[in-house]
Amino acid sequence: MQSAQPSSHFFKLSLLCLSLTLAACQKDEKQETVKTQNKIELIQQDLVPIQQGSAVSKTAFTGTIRAVQQSSIQAQVTATATNVTAEVGQQVHKGQILVHLNNQDNASRLAQAQANLASTQAQANQARLMMERKQRLLNQGFISKVEFEQSRVDYQGQMESVRAQQANVDIARKANQDGTIYSPISGVITKREVEPGQTVSAGQTLFEIVNPDRLEIQAKLPSDMQAALKIGQKIEYTIQGNSNVLTANVNRISPIADQTSRQIEFFAQPNEAITSLSIGSFVDGSLVSAQSISGQQIPLDTIQNVKDNPYVWVIRQNKIAKAPIQILNQSYSNNTAIVQGLQNSDLISRVKFNDEDIQQVVSIAKN
CATH class of the missing domain: 2.40.30.170 (Efflux pump adaptor protein, beta barrel domain)
Structure with missing residues (x-):
């Protein structure tokens, strides 16, 4: 009966070791399971390899x-539009008449300035002939040099009057010409802001033109x-x-x-x-x-x-x-x-x- 006790003790010790072994195995399996759960899984379509490139x-x-060429056309005088010859979208060429403005006052001023110029030129011609005549008399000794110098001064004064009248004619002619508006470039009308019978002011925009080429x-x-x-x-x-x-x-x-x-x-x-x-x-x-x-x-x-x-x-x-x-x-x-x-x-x-x-x-x- 006493010989069975060591065998029983050995059997119990064996069971304890087996239990510890099984527990350790289960712990390793549990840790492995945790590690597997922490791993992220991707497919190849989720990833792109790096390539060398240039750009x-x-x-x-x-x-x-x-448009490189474009122009905004303004009226230079205050007048009434009598005839407008251009429309939006119309092709025009350089120098083409776009609108006529009624500026009879400027035409009258031009005529008056031209008449004054003609009168002054006639007086200057008369003064020149008188100076030439006195030049001959001075050469012949019939008049004094002072009298000749006076005639020359008169002629120079008449010539200055001619230049002044010519300037007045140029100003009046420019004002009269401003009544006819020409296209400064070849292109297409993109904006028209004037109608026949409309009174426009100096500086008012009438047309805008661009060259689409x-x-x-x-x-x-x-x-x-x-x-x-x-x-x-x-x-x-x-x-x-x-x-x-x-x-x-x-x-x-x-x-x-x-x-x-x-x-x-x-x-x-x-x-x-x-x-x-x-x-x-x-x-x-x-x-x-x-x-x-x-x-x-x-x-x-x-x-x-x-x-x-x-x-x-x-x-x-x-x-x-x-x-x-x-x-x-x-x-x-x-x-x-x-x-x-x-x-x-x-x-x-x-x-x-x-x-x-x-x-x-x-x-x-x-x-």
């Missing part, structure tokens, strides 16, 4: 389409971006309401910046034909640099906080990381960006994470 630097701007882009750029402006530089742009991408070249740059807006005005000559209907339309464009930018190419929509401290979520060594980057170039049209600051082995994540996910282990499923 042309572009500086965005906005502007308008304007010569159009240009007028735009401004902040002065701190002036390094992007050069004569002959290529421009890519679109006109409001038209998605076609057109090109132009910078041909004029203002030598100074605007004191109020601190912007530099520039002009560009389009390379493609533009219809006159585009005059006044807004333009969205970019100044295209001649130098290309090289770096790491990634999808633009994967960049977070683009305008201030940009970053991307990456998978680095199978763990989630938040990688700050520097954007060198971005293109919304093809959703690409050239950046720097990443490791070539990084995988760009299209999935957005939180800061709590940083350093979490990631598993990547094949499908």
Whole structure:
């Protein structure tokens, strides 16, 4: 009976060891389960490998389409319009009569000035003949030199009167001619603000004319971006309401910046034909640099906080990381960006994470 006690004690000890072993195994399985639950799983479509790429630097701007040749025609005299010969949309040529103004007073003043000029010229001719006659008498010794000098002074006085009357004629003729308005350029009437029978005032706008054959882009750029402006530089742009991408070249740059807006005005000559209907339309464009930018190419929509401290979520060594980057170039049209600051082995994540996910282990499923 005593020999059975050691066996019983050994059996109990064996059961205790087995229980401890089973408990340890269950604890390891539980820890492994926790670790498996903390692992984040992604699919290959969620990740984008980094590629080396290059792009042309572009500086965005906005502007308008304007006519190089345009004119605003004002009345020079106060008069009544008797005949208007031009309509909005009508093609006119340089020197064509646009409107007649009734200025009979100016015509009368011109006639009076011309009559006064003719009378003064006749008196000057008479004074000249008298001076020549006295010159001969002086040479023959019949009159004194003082008498001859008096005749010469009279003639000079008459000539000054002729010049004064000629000036009056020129002024009256100009006033009379201002009653007929001519087109200063060849183009198309875009605005007409006079009707037959209407009394217009001096300085009042009557017509506006533009030449649709010569159009240009007028735009401004902040002065701190002036390094992007050069004569002959290529421009890519679109006109409001038209998605076609057109090109132009910078041909004029203002030598100074605007004191109020601190912007530099520039002009560009389009390379493609533009219809006159585009005059006044807004333009969205970019100044295209001649130098290309090289770096790491990634999808633009994967960049977070683009305008201030940009970053991307990456998978680095199978763990989630938040990688700050520097954007060198971005293109919304093809959703690409050239950046720097990443490791070539990084995988760009299209999935957005939180800061709590940083350093979490990631598993990547094949499908």
